[in-house]
Amino acid sequence: MIAGTTAFAGGxxxxxxxxxxxxxxxxxxxxxxxxxxxxxxxxxASLGLAATAGFSLGAALFAAxxxxxxxxxxxxxxxxxxxxxxxxGWAGLMVLGVGLHFLPRLRGxxxxxxxxxxxxxxxxxxxxxxxxxxxxxxALPGAAPPLAAALRACLVGSGGLELAGVSLALWLFTDxxxxxxxxxxxxxxxxxxxxxxxxxIAYWLATALNxxxxxxxxxxxxLIPDQIDRLTNLIAFYAFLLxxxxxxxxxxxxxxFRTPRPRLPRLRAGLALLxxxxxxxxxxxxxxxxxxxxxxxxxxxxxxxxxxxxLGVFAPRRPLPRxxxxxxxxxxxxHAISAYLWLAAAVLVLVINGAAAFGLAxxxxxxxxxxxxxxxxxVTMLILGMGAHLLSSFANRRPRSVALLWxxxxxxxxxxxxRVGPLIVPSLFPDGGAVALPVAGITGxxxxxxxxxxxxxxxxL
Numbered sequence: 194m195i196a197g198t199t200a201f202a203g204g205x206x207x208x209x210x211x212x213x214x215x216x217x218x219x220x221x222x223x224x225x226x227x228x229x230x231x232x233x234x235x236x237x238a239s240l241g242l243a244a245t246a247g248f249s250l251g252a253a254l255f256a257a258x259x260x261x262x263x264x265x266x267x268x269x270x271x272x273x274x275x276x277x278x279x280x281x282g283w284a285g286l287m288v289l290g291v292g293l294h295f296l297p298r299l300r301g302x303x304x305x306x307x308x309x310x311x312x313x314x315x316x317x318x319x320x321x322x323x324x325x326x327x328x329x330x331x332a333l334p335g336a337a338p339p340l341a342a343a344l345r346a347c348l349v350g351s352g353g354l355e356l357a358g359v360s361l362a363l364w365l366f367t368d369x370x371x372x373x374x375x376x377x378x379x380x381x382x383x384x385x386x387x388x389x390x391x392x393x394i395a396y397w398l399a400t401a402l403n404x405x406x407x408x409x410x411x412x413x414x415x416l417i418p419d420q421i422d423r424l425t426n427l428i429a430f431y432a433f434l435l436x437x438x439x440x441x442x443x444x445x446x447x448x449x450f451r452t453p454r455p456r457l458p459r460l461r462a463g464l465a466l467l468x469x470x471x472x473x474x475x476x477x478x479x480x481x482x483x484x485x486x487x488x489x490x491x492x493x494x495x496x497x498x499x500x501x502x503x504l505g506v507f508a509p510r511r512p513l514p515r516x517x518x519x520x521x522x523x524x525x526x527x528h529a530i531s532a533y534l535w536l537a538a539a540v541l542v543l544v545i546n547g548a549a550a551f552g553l554a555x556x557x558x559x560x561x562x563x564x565x566x567x568x569x570x571x572v573t574m575l576i577l578g579m580g581a582h583l584l585s586s587f588a589n590r591r592p593r594s595v596a597l598l599w600x601x602x603x604x605x606x607x608x609x610x611x612r613v614g615p616l617i618v619p620s621l622f623p624d625g626g627a628v629a630l631p632v633a634g635i636t637g638x639x640x641x642x643x644x645x646x647x648x649x650x651x652x653x654l
Contacts, residue, residue, distance in 0.1 A: 231307055232584065233290075233588075234311065236580075242278050242318070243279065245325070248637035251279075266333075267332040271329040274329060277324055278321055294587050296389070299381050309364075309365060313362040327344045352406075366389075389440055405421065431493065435567070435571075439463075452510060455505065466499065470490070470491070470493035470495075473485055473486075473492060488550075491543070491548075525578045525598060528579065538613075539567055562613050566613055569613070574609070578601070604636050608634075611632055
């Protein structure tokens with residue numbers, strides 16, 4: 194898999210033995226240094242935020258609760274900031290960095306104003322850092338009124354900066370659609386365009402809702418109302434991260450992993466079902482109608498199951514002449530397989546919770562488990578595996594070490610297992626996850642460090 198390289202060119206596939214590249218001649222003739230260099234700052238910022246306010250803060254929060262530190266209002270505020278940074282910093286910035294490199298090549302053109310991508314990054318990073326700092330500090334008791342007012346302004350301002358950054362990034366993507374060859378001639382993009390459009394519109398909606406939630410937070414408090422926070426995360430996970438992950442999988446899995454050709458009609462039907470189920474779930478949550486929420490969860494479960502089946506992630510691979518495909522010997526394939534196994538587990542959770550809403554199941558699974566199956570399991574494992582391959586190919590090199598890929602495979606799956614295990618199978622963790630949950634943050638941080646070493650060290654970067 195790593196020895197041979199697949200080149201992606203306008204919907205066709207070719208094999209190159211000289212070095213990895215996702216952009217073939219059709220899509221990459223006008224590759225400027227400015228455009229080629231856009232993604233590394235996004236990836237570094239994503240890693241930095243995940244390592245500090247993400248996995249490290251998560252581990253510290255659980256350690257503090259178990260070590261008997263006083264858990265005042267700062268704890269839920271810090272937990273909310275941690276979750277936001279993981280979704281919009283770790284995952285969101287990584288997606289934007291990949292998209293700003295990948296989509297112009299699918300479109301057959303380049304960004305007209307690549308410097309504006311850096312302005313968007315600055316706005317997003319400053320907003321996320323302000324969120325990570327100001328929300329827990331604002332919740333600390335005893336702050337003087339001037340300091341509290343300043344922290345409150347920083348907290349609301351963080352949401353405004355994020356929305357401005359996302360708006361600028363979406364303007365860049367919208368500009369791409371209006372330039373270059375006719376869209377219908379770019380088969381590689383046209384086939385998955387509904388997924389990208391859904392994802393980026395949802396990204397903007399989620400950041401706009403986040404700003405609304407920050408404004409709606411009590412003047413004397415630091416927490417976004419629970420209902421708004423849930424809605425923001427639902428949109429981010431199911432309408433932003435999941436559709437764009439499916440679109441990227443549809444484009445890359447047949448080339449890199451020799452999976453069967455994706456069944457596009459089923460993928461599009463899955464997208465329609467997913468959005469319909471999400472709307473029903475959100476409406477039920479807002480109306481406090483448990484059965485409508487359950488119906489939405491069941492529809493969403495069916496949609497995701499359709500995605501998995503249509504992508505053929507677990508199907509037999511198409512063999513190459515004189516080059517057998519051995520997915521269980523390829524750590525990158527195993528990252529992707531693991532990611533979709535965690536997504537399948539999320540389907541099971543949706544079914545259980547949907548059935549419980551109709552009285553067909555005796556128990557339900559906590560929302561926190563669902564979020565971490567998607568975030569720590571599905572999204573993170575895709576980034577650790579496909580990110581190592583795609584981002585290295587963007588730099589015309591290979592990952593530094595196959596051994597490091599096996600290491601991130603182990604650490605990433607261990608992190609997800611330790612994070613969701615105490616929530617889904619509490620009988621296996623008699624201490625309530627007192628050890629597992631902090632260790633999950635440590636193993637997640639270790640996975641990020643190994644991923645960064647594999648990506649950013651050695652020749653080419």
